[in-house]
Amino acid sequence: MTNPRLKRYFRWEAVPPDEVCLLSEKERILLRGDGICEVMPLLDGDRSVEQILVELSARVPPARVFSVLDELRREGHLADGPTPAGAEETAFWEFMGVAAQEARLRLGQRTVAVAGQGGIDPGPLVDMLASMGIDAVRGQAGEATPSLQVVVVDDYLRPELAALNRSSLATGCPVLLVKPVGIEPWVGPLFIPDQTGCWACLAHRLRGHRR
Missing domain, CATH: 3.40.50.720 (NAD(P)-binding Rossmann-like Domain)
Incomplete structure (x- = not known):
């Protein structure tokens, strides 16, 4: 994963200093950990992992950034790259566990x-x-x-x-x-x-x- 972003069906709220609440129509997930509030705003799919590390270098140690990203990835909360066209459609497919591009390809067939x-x-x-x-x-x-x-x-x-x-x-x-x-x-x-x-x-x- 090179350009991480939060899956489209989530929105998030920071609970400073070290908690974030992920919200969707089906669930609420509370995440805890140093650096989580700093990392979340940068997960837009446009920034690379390297760019995120550089932007946070003065506030969050690289090891902690990697730890936050790894936890989010393992829990299935991240996608890679910018949000494709059709944000609502993307949110639906990501909620179903299918990449939007893959879903469109299959549907086209x-x-x-x-x-x-x-x-x-x-x-x-x-x-x-x-x-x-x-x-x-x-x-x-x-x-x-x-x-x-x-x-x-x-x-x-x-x-x-x-x-x-x-x-x-x-x-x-x-x-x-x-x-x-x-x-x-x-x-x-x-x-x-x-x-x-x-x-x-x-x-x-x-x-x-x-x-």
């Missing part, structure tokens, strides 16, 4: 088909996925099987989903259901042939709940 059922327009979701660099197409899987079939639907018990389920089981294409309407929007479940249950299993349970 995937094709997602987005279909609408029950009068739901899939267009907004297609546009959103495309803005993220994902090859998103409108409609159901055709001859070329996509990496994922997303179905935006008003009701998970729509009879049309039975045919889609059969197609998924035959081709091996994963299916993600999304219900954007109603009091409580739903995302998922994700059906992966030979790994998870299928839509028929879900439909059986939902019908039981509606009786």
